[in-house]
Every structure is written in structure tokens, then in C-alpha cells.
Amino acid sequence: MSPSTMKQWVVENKDNGFDGLAYKDAPVPTVGESEVLVKLQAASLNYRDLIIPMGKYPFPCAFPVIPASDGAGEVVEVGSKVTEFKKGDQVATLFNQGHQYGAVDIPATHTGLGGALDGTLREYGVFGEKGLVKAAKNLSPVENSTLTCAALTSWNALYGLKQLKPGQVVLVQGTGGVSIFGLQFAKAAGATVIATTSSDQKAAKLKQLGADHIINYKTDPNWGETARKLTPEGAGVDHIIEVGGAGTLKQSFKAIKFEGVISVIGFLGGLNPNEQPSILDTLSNICTVRGVYVGSKELMRDMVRAIEANNIHPVVDDKVFTLAETRDAYEYMWAQKHFGKLAIKIN
Template structure:
């Protein structure tokens, strides 16, 4: 079979496509023919040597994939041949709060990931795909979708009428917009272009702010909320470049979910920890979510017929290097998918 490997951290040129043997199943394993995979910003940082968490090289990249079960070990009862499945990001995070051990089981970083034609997983590292989604759509769920679901339901469940602020048009933000709207929430979105603003409105965003035209967008977002009280949830993907504005937007007792560091933080100091006190809010780091949370999310996707937003350009497995460039250059809207 074909599989990609990150051999070094010298950039995307460290990606190599190789021919290897199809892996064998152990007693508790499941062999999956992978049909589609999607990329995350994390996948770009790993070969560039910029990922802040430990990785083990060489490693098969990627964490998010969907496919079909083609073989199971003798101790496996959760799946059978022919089942359609999607991967769990942190293979060891099954229930409840994450711990250090579970953070060391991330596909495509700590252990081999999914940019390949076949892969073996422990049966606990897979979940059945939503019945209403294709493999291409399902391949987007493992990281971005589950992270946004955790942000909105992992600590305090989102309630109808609450206000969610999503930053940009990446995978996590788009999923958060979709999950928030079916829950009856008000969504404020930020973006940098008129064309993306129009797409966000089509997806249900109640208000869209162009952060290039309005550098004080956090205050603007606050003023769009009932009584100017602020937003209940922030999907914070920018990091140092956006956190100060998130503090301006957040409501007393609101939750800022810190998920990414994709913003331009040049020349901007990260706000001090005491800002959490002056704004009386929770700032929470989110690292994806458990298998139990993922199963809850998939039930909601089926019940509300939610369909992930996939970028119009879908790549082949041999074109994975081009897919990395496409995501890095921010030429996408929604999730960048590789069909295997």
C-alpha cells in the first residue's frame, strides 16, 4: 500500500510517499481501508517543526479519516467487516477529562496517523460514521468537529438564545457555527473578506464582522449582544493575535475556548492572566475530545442532518503535498479533504 511519512521537520519537503506492507490485525484490532482524510492546521505545523507538543518521527501524518472495516481481530465485538468508521483523534481518550497519557496517543504526531491506504486501530479508537454522511464528509469529524463540540458542550452545555463568537472560516469555527445554530444560539462570526462573509451568512451567521476593517471587533461583537452584555462562548483560534479582542467580547461568566494559534501575533503581547479576573470569565484550553463526546456529537449530526463544509478542491492521495500547500496558503473554505 501507499503511505505518506513525515521524516523530518525541515518543512513540507520532509513528506515522503512510500510503498509498505498492509498491516496485520492483532487480537483487539480493526483493519480499515481508508477512503478519505482531512487536514488540520496541526498537520502543517508538525513537518515545519512548529508543533508545541511532543511528536515521534518518522510518523505517518494526519488524524482525521473515514473508511470501511475489512478485518477484525478475534476479540473485537464493536465492529464487523463492512462497517463504516471514523477515527478518534486521541486514541486513548475514551471518557471524561483528558489526562497526560491520553495526550500521548494523538494520531499523526505521537503515533502513526492516516495518510495511507490501510491502517490498523484498536477497536476503541474508532466510531461508526453518521448515517447521513459520506466518507468524505465523515473524514472531517475527528479533530475540528469534535473540538468545536467539546468547546460548546464539554464544560457547560450551550443553551438556546446564548451567543457564540466564532473566529474565521477554518474547520473548527465552521463546525461551531453549525452546531450553535441547530441549538438555537445566536452566532457572531469574524472574517477578512466580503466573499467569506457572504458564505458565513449563508451558513446561518447572524452577524459577520470584517476584522481587517474593524480592528476593535471584540467590542463590536459585545455591542451586538443583548443589552451589550457580551458573548457566552468564544471559539478562540487566533491565539496571541486575537485573545485581547476575545476578552473584550466575553460576557461575565462566559467561556473563552482556546483552540488555536493561527492568528498574526506579531507585535502583540498576550494578555496577562489577571484579565480572566477583570472580565470574570473562564479561559479554557481544549484538546479535541473523548470517544464518548464524539458519539454524542455523531448522534446530534444524524438527528439534525448536519453536513460538514468541505472545500471545493478535493485532492488525491498522491497530491497530499499539494493539499498541504493549499491549506497553508489559506485558499480554502471549510475542510481540505484528500480522497484515498
């Protein structure tokens, strides 16, 4: 029997930043006929979770909302019409609950956990049967809790439009969750990986994870041309996981191969329009620039199978917070003290 009450975090509104986060008691939600009650064991944070309380998230949100999209836990109850899951199953959450197959559409963008719908920073959560996947069998709950957003976004970047092939070259930027997953997925596929960073310490960790080439973008601001020179015959990079936005896109164009794909995932480098390349740069560089909005349940299942087959383990920061320490976790991540994914242990 699950308890009748639980602890949860709530973002009250979009105006107060982290001060708008409230830690509250709440009733454990009841299960509908097509729903699943999950005892959440872990959650992880993404950059989006930090900017939602600041009102800077560009996708649909509804306030008040329980934050965070990423979570993993154990099924404790299923509705009468649920067939995919049973009590005791280990599961992970799907980011856009309505994105099941194929391309994302506008209605699916209104089903994002932790923004439009209540998320995972709570002890128990009810989710539609379609909004969960079986967790990776080789991973702990903390590790599984990192798959929902960053991992699936990287997988979509490399396999959602033009599939990565062995021997191709992938460039990842920095050491955040999306980039680290991109490095791991690319190496598992037999690709060459070029990674950028500003820290010698982080460069050493990237080498340990299998990066073939590392460029310090602080000492080499023209890293795009440097990356191109590292590719076979100087032809350029096949896939770039672009997390910097306007601050790095100009260099990504310098690095990309003809018919390569730049997957735009974030804007950590800022939104300065003066640094923004023109849309015509796609023509002069003969490449595809694609915005990636996480991925479907179908893609997430494919990703979990790949993680199990290759025994890939997410890189989780050494510091793991408790649910009660969530506000501290937000501050820690905002200060960029983390390496890889930042996790919160719940149960």
C-alpha cells in the first residue's frame, strides 16, 4: 500500500526564479483505468528546469506545476486497462507524453513533463500508460532517471533524421548531459568524436570517455576550422550536436561537412543576434540545420535497447542531492558545478 500523502516540489509561477520553488505535502494521486502509479526513485535536472521558473522557457508551460521531466521508479499500481506495465516494473518517463511515433507535432508540445504537465520532483506520480517506457535493465534508478531528456535528445540528433554510420565524425560541445550522451552513443556506433571544452580537467574526463580529439575553445576561438582539419581529407564533421546557439553556431558552420547535420539543441552561448549566422549559410555550406525537441517513445525504446546492448552507463555528477535538497541542486547546476547529469535521489 502506498501512503496517502507525499512530498513534492511546485513551481508556483514564472516570475520568482528559484524563490518560486515550494516544497509541499500533497495527496498521492489516484490511478485512472489507463494510468500507472509510479513510486519515483530518482529524477535528474536539465537546463530547461532552471529557466522555467524564470519565465524563459520557449515551450508551453502551465503554473503551478511540479517541475522536472526526467524520472525513474517502480510501478506500484496499474489501471484496469493497462497492458504494457505491471506492478514491480522499473520504468522511466517520456518527455513529451503525447509524442509516440514519428515527427513531433504541435499537440505533443503541450504534453511536456515539468512544464505543461506535472513532472517528477515528487515521491509518487501518475502517468498515462503511453507516457512511460521500460527502464534499461543494466542501469540503476539514478542512471535511468537521466534518459528522458538529454539522452533521448542526443539519440534523436544522431538517429532521428539522418542516421549516424560507423566511421563518421561527430562533434559535441562541452560536458553537459546532451553532449556526454552524444559522445557515448557516437563511440558505441564506431564514430570518431571531436569534443570542445574550456577546461583541461574536463578535457581529461572527455578523453576517459573516449573522445578522439579535444579542442579548447577558449585558447582556440576558431575551433570550427580546427575541427574540420581533424576530419578525413578535411571534408568536415558529419553530425554536430549544437548546444551553444548563437555563441557557437558560426563555428559549427565552419566545421560541418557538405550534407552534414547540425542539430540545434540549446542556446547556452547566448542569443546575441549579431553573432547569429544567416539562414543562407545552410546553402553556402550545403548542410541541414535542425531543431531537435527531445524525441518519441519509439525512439526512446530504440535508445534503451542500444544502452543495454552496449552496456552504456550515463555520466552522473558525483554530488547527488535528496528531494528535500532540490533547491540546492538548482543552484549547484546554475553555477555550472556539475559534470554530466545532475541527479536527485527520491526514494
